[in-house]
Amino acid sequence: MKCKRCLEPGIIDIRRHNASFCGDCFLHYCKEQVRKTIKEHSMIFDGEKVLVAVSGGKDSLALWDILLELGYEVDGLYLALGIGQYSQDSHAMALKYAQSKSLKLIEKDVQQALGFSISDSPRIVKRAPCSACGTSKRHFFNSVALENNYDVVATGHNLDDEAAVLMGNVLRWDLSSLSRQSPCLAAGNGFVRKIKPLVRLSEREMAAYCIIKGIDYIVQECPMSKGNRHIGLKEALNAIEDRSPGTKSAFYLGFLSKALDSFKQEENFDFTTLQPCKVCKSPTPSELCAFCRLSKKGPSVVNNR
Amino acid sequence: MKCKRCLEPGIIDIRRHNASFCGDCFLHYCKEQVRKTIKEHSMIFDGEKVLVAVSGGKDSLALWDILLELGYEVDGLYLALGIGQYSQDSHAMALKYAQSKSLKLIEKDVQQALGFSISDSPRIVKRAPCSACGTSKRHFFNSVALENNYDVVATGHNLDDEAAVLMGNVLRWDLSSLSRQSPCLAAGNGFVRKIKPLVRLSEREMAAYCIIKGIDYIVQECPMSKGNRHIGLKEALNAIEDRSPGTKSAFYLGFLSKALDSFKQEENFDFTTLQPCKVCKSPTPSELCAFCRLSKKGPSVVNNR
Numbered sequence: 082m083k084c085k086r087c088l089e090p091g092i093i094d095i096r097r098h099n100a101s102f103c104g105d106c107f108l109h110y111c112k113e114q115v116r117k118t119i120k121e122h123s124m125i126f127d128g129e130k131v132l133v134a135v136s137g138g139k140d141s142l143a144l145w146d147i148l149l150e151l152g153y154e155v156d157g158l159y160l161a162l163g164i165g166q167y168s169q170d171s172h173a174m175a176l177k178y179a180q181s182k183s184l185k186l187i188e189k190d191v192q193q194a195l196g197f198s199i200s201d202s203p204r205i206v207k208r209a210p211c212s213a214c215g216t217s218k219r220h221f222f223n224s225v226a227l228e229n230n231y232d233v234v235a236t237g238h239n240l241d242d243e244a245a246v247l248m249g250n251v252l253r254w255d256l257s258s259l260s261r262q263s264p265c266l267a268a269g270n271g272f273v274r275k276i277k278p279l280v281r282l283s284e285r286e287m288a289a290y291c292i293i294k295g296i297d298y299i300v301q302e303c304p305m306s307k308g309n310r311h312i313g314l315k316e317a318l319n320a321i322e323d324r325s326p327g328t329k330s331a332f333y334l335g336f337l338s339k340a341l342d343s344f345k346q347e348e349n350f351d352f353t354t355l356q357p358c359k360v361c362k363s364p365t366p367s368e369l370c371a372f373c374r375l376s377k378k379g380p381s382v383v384n385n386r
Numbered sequence: 387m388k389c390k391r392c393l394e395p396g397i398i399d400i401r402r403h404n405a406s407f408c409g410d411c412f413l414h415y416c417k418e419q420v421r422k423t424i425k426e427h428s429m430i431f432d433g434e435k436v437l438v439a440v441s442g443g444k445d446s447l448a449l450w451d452i453l454l455e456l457g458y459e460v461d462g463l464y465l466a467l468g469i470g471q472y473s474q475d476s477h478a479m480a481l482k483y484a485q486s487k488s489l490k491l492i493e494k495d496v497q498q499a500l501g502f503s504i505s506d507s508p509r510i511v512k513r514a515p516c517s518a519c520g521t522s523k524r525h526f527f528n529s530v531a532l533e534n535n536y537d538v539v540a541t542g543h544n545l546d547d548e549a550a551v552l553m554g555n556v557l558r559w560d561l562s563s564l565s566r567q568s569p570c571l572a573a574g575n576g577f578v579r580k581i582k583p584l585v586r587l588s589e590r591e592m593a594a595y596c597i598i599k600g601i602d603y604i605v606q607e608c609p610m611s612k613g614n615r616h617i618g619l620k621e622a623l624n625a626i627e628d629r630s631p632g633t634k635s636a637f638y639l640g641f642l643s644k645a646l647d648s649f650k651q652e653e654n655f656d657f658t659t660l661q662p663c664k665v666c667k668s669p670t671p672s673e674l675c676a677f678c679r680l681s682k683k684g685p686s687v688v689n690n691r
Contacts, residue, residue, distance in 0.1 A: 251556055251637070252626070252633055252636065252637045253636060253637075253640060254636075254637070254640035254641055254644040254645050256644060256645070310629070310630065313625070313626060313629045313630070314626065316625065317622040317623075317625050317626050318622075320618070320621065320622050320625065321557070321618060321619065321622050324615070324618045325615065325618070328557055331557065331558060332556070332557045332558075332559070335558060335559040336559055339559040339561060340559050340561070343648055343649075344648075
């Protein structure tokens with residue numbers, strides 16, 4: 082197929098748009114999809130400073146790159162999770178991209194702050210590693226942004242990620258999670274604004290973006306996530322998408338335009354019940370925030386043995 | 387595993403309930419699931435006459451059998467759809483069950499009423515055969531019940547069917563269909579009550595019910611439905627269920643208990659706009675009902691050629 086935009090030979094087909102693009106026009110398409118998403122959901126305002134959470138994977142590096150191309154002021158945040166070789170390789174990729182463009186990359190050692198690595202967390206907290214990892218990420222994305230005066234934290238969740246999370250929430254009719262599944266969570270009550278500007282672009286498109294731009298990224302998926310529920314949901318959605326291209330984006334984008342508001346009406350979280358965590362000052366409904374409760378489990382449990 | 391109820395050796399495992407049953411206790415389990423569904427959704431009241439739509443497949447024959455076992459007064463309705471050998475075989479199975487128990491089976495020839503068979507419908511109406519089939523079934527289920535003074539029409543839709551339909555509605559966020567996806571549609575405005583008492587039981591369980599009870603049924607799926615979207619959704623749900631038993635029933639039953647009401651609030655169909663069809667008197671928002679519009683296409687289109 083010819084490129085939809087310039088009619089030169091296409092190198093990538095996008096079945097859900099029934100379109101093909103050449104390399105340059107594909108990069109343009111990705112940028113425009115992100116520009117559209119940012120505008121539609123009022124994600125970034127003029128003069129705001131953005132902190133992008135960088136894992137060294139294709140999505141977060143492509144996001145950083147696209148946001149810079151769109152003219153935003155963006156620094157990176159890398160969290161060292163202590164997942165063996167995977168963490169070492171992902172760190173190398175994040176650093177390589179930052180250095181190649183002389184960008185600022187803030188680094189935080191989660192293992193040090195927590196008292197144990199994410200790999201060790203199942204043994205210590207008796208829960209899947211993704212649980213401790215999610216808690217740590219939410220904690221540091223917010224606290225690092227606030228400490229360093231960033232207005233927005235951007236994460237590289239793409240269409241496949243968000244559609245799979247939505248599917249999980251719908252399969253359980255988890256009304257509380259559904260009411261909050263927006264690509265832009267407003268700032269306030271001790272939280273910085275959180276945005277997901279890649280929700281109109283697929284996993285495959287983000288890999289293609291990095292390859293075309295020559296951005297090295299860690300191809301390996303996190304070894305801790307093997308066999309988790311999220312991956313099963315992605316496979317099921319891929320099977321449906323394969324039969325009917327466009328189903329995945331209609332599902333996720335249709336949720337945003339047609340259903341999210343009614344779920345929001347059902348769920349009204351009372352932000353007045355939040356207070357600063359006694360240890361780290363992060364907003365929390367309890368005395369200690371989830372991250373500080375988690376980090377307390379580490380050394381004491383280990384020492385008690 | 388031992389039978390959950392009587393501790394004799396089990397012959398069928400039901401993973402989502404983490405249970406096994408012997409033959410007798412499995413039949414008891416099926417009946418109780420239907421009894422519970424009927425009670426929960428106020429499907430049938432004392433003294434009411436039920437018309438069960440019978441295709442000759444496992445679901446509709448098991449439904450007829452269970453409703454009789456539960457003490458209801460139930461006759462059958464068989465629609466001749468004109469789908470070659472499949473229709474002949476399905477008719478034979480419906481008739482065999484009815485005769486074996488001296489039950490009343492009303493028969494309607496859809497092909498004759500429509501002027502063409504469901505197999506020929508794609509050529510005549512330029513739509514998938516399932517479209518003409520659905521229109522015809524909705525029409526005759528209602529009109530035959532009203533003409534013969536039945537209070538309720540029962541159909542054999544099982545958990546797998548309803549979960550797949552729900553998934554299709556959710557993937558498109560078809561709010562109008564979601565607002566009506568109840569296993570019990572109230573009577574009124576020219577419509578008889580429609581019920582789906584098998585929604586707590588799976589396809590596999592209905593096959594097992596027929597086998598244990600010695601009920602012959604047509605195993606072949608309708609040849610017209612091959613490759614349709616619904617079957618793809620069933621496969622995707624089966625893949626998810628396989629990894630996490632119970633997901634399918636949590637999805638469907640959770641929808642009924644947690645989400646259906648809020649979709650109902652969003653959608654308010656105005657029944658006062660309905661009028662009797664000029665030809666057949668069925669309730670319709672247009673001059674002619676969908677079935678009469680369909681049947682008009684037949685001979686005239688063919689003659690015009």
